[in-house]
Amino acid sequence: MELILDVVLDAVIDSVKTLPFLYAAFLLMEFIEHHAAGKLSLALEKAGHSRLGGAAAGAALGCIPQCGFSAAASNLYASRIIGAGTLMAVYISTSDEAIPVLLAHPDQIGSLWKLIAAKLVIAVIGGVLFSFIGKFMLSKDDEADFEEMCSGCGCENHSIWFSAFKHTLSIFLFILIVNLVLGLVIGFAGEENVSAFLNNMGVWQPFAAALVGMIPNCAASVIITELYANGSIPFGTAVGGLCTGAGMGLAVLFRANKKLKDNLIFVLYLYIIGVVSGILINAAF
DSSP states (O other): OHHHHHHHHHHHHHHHTTHHHHHHHHHHHHHIIIIIHHHHHHHHHHHOOOHHHHHHHHHHHHTSSOSSHHHHHHHHHHTTSSOHHHHHHHHHHOOTTHHHHHHTOGGGHHHHHHHHHHHHHHHHHHHHHHHHHHHHHSOSOOSOOHHHHTTTSOGGGSOHHHHHHHHHHHHHHHHHHHHHHHHHHHHHHOHHHHHHHHHTTGGGHHHHHHHHHTSSSHHHHHHHHHHHHTTSSOHHHHHHHHHSOOTTHHHHHHHHOOOHHHHHHHHHHHHHHHHHHHHHHHHHO
16 A cells, blocks of 8 residues: 555656646647647748757757656647657657756766766757658658647637646646556566666667666656666666656657557657667767
């Protein structure tokens, strides 16, 4: 019972942290829908999504130690306010709990800056590359489809503030449920068993770490960062696992974006980036 109560409390706290980001994202989407949808579509038609600029901005914002921006960015991509490369850069650079955990280890301050720099570089390169790949592999729908996103929700009958609140509440409940389920799974499985799984993988650690990192829960980034801080896994393996740690971003992407094939491409590409990054950094250092 104590474990369940702890999981529920952690799930509520982690989910509440996403609220400001989600509300801000939906408020922006509502404003564009009601006041600037035509201008946005025209701008996208003329200029397209900025690849390098979008990836750089996404990488920088993703590095902020929080777990809500990746979820908000998924909603922005689902309505095509940002491009696929920008969203991928956010996913790769998202640090979740890694930065606070490293700050708790004074002897790892030097590693903190290396981690941030590595994830920034990988995020920009990965985001720009994905924007090119997306042209051929993702669905061809560059314009924001606000009508489909808000179909049947009655947004036109309310202020943008209330409509944004309704959408935020819907996604918040989804995130809360996912956090509860994953928290219970990890709680009963035992974080020590996940740690042992990574420790016993040998040269296959980057593959395992990237897989663990994709768990949409802050526990994954905590486990990976603690293993690195304690010397159990090398720097490259930690970077690879944290590159796939997009927080609740992927879960929200599957909830908000209706194109399953596109979502699976995001997942596969993110995993490949994590594995390749881990292998290359381990080989270099």
